[in-house]
Amino acid sequence: MAPDYRHFTAQFASTPRGARVARRLAVRRMEEWGYPPASDASRTIALVVGELAANAVRHGRVPGHGFALSLALDTKTDVIRVEVADAASAKRPPVTAPSAHPDGESGRGLLLVDALAVRWGWTPRDPVGKTVWAEVSCGC
Secondary structure: OOOOEEEEEEEEOOOHHHHHHHHHHHHHHHHHOOOOOOOHHHHHHHHHHHHHHHHHHHHOOOOOOOEEEEEEEEOOOOEEEEEEEEOOOOOOOOOOOOOOOOOOOOOOHHHHHHHHOOEEEEEEOOOOOEEEEEEEEOOO
16 A cells, blocks of 8 residues: 655755756656656646745845755645745745736746645744745646
8 A cells, every 4th residue: 555645855055056956856756656747747846846946046045055845745635735945034925926017027936836736825944944835736
C-alpha cells in the first residue's frame, strides 16, 4: 500500500538561477510521482512554483539566506501543497491577489497563483520570515 502523502523539500539560493532550478526540480519530482512533464498537473505546478520562487527571490531576498521549496502530495485527494519560504518578515504578500495594470511588466504572479490554486495564502515562519503556500488540485 502506497503512503497517503509524498513529500519533497529543498533549499535554493535566492537568485534567478535558484528559482529556475526550483521549478525544474518540481517538474522532475512531479514526474517521479506519476505526472509527466507535459501533463496539465505538472505544468500547473511548474507555473505556481515558478511564480512563488520568483517572488521569494525578488521580494523576499535577505543577504546570506536562500529560500526553501516544499511539495506535499496528498494521494487520497490528489492535491499538492506548494510552499516557498524566505527569510524576509517585513515584506508580506497581500491577503488577496492584487490587480495588475494591463501594460505593467510585473504584478501578475499572484494573479496566476490565485487562478491556478484551489486556495493560497501565507504564514509567518519561525524564527524569521514567511511561507507562501498554494494548494493545487492535480485531478485534472
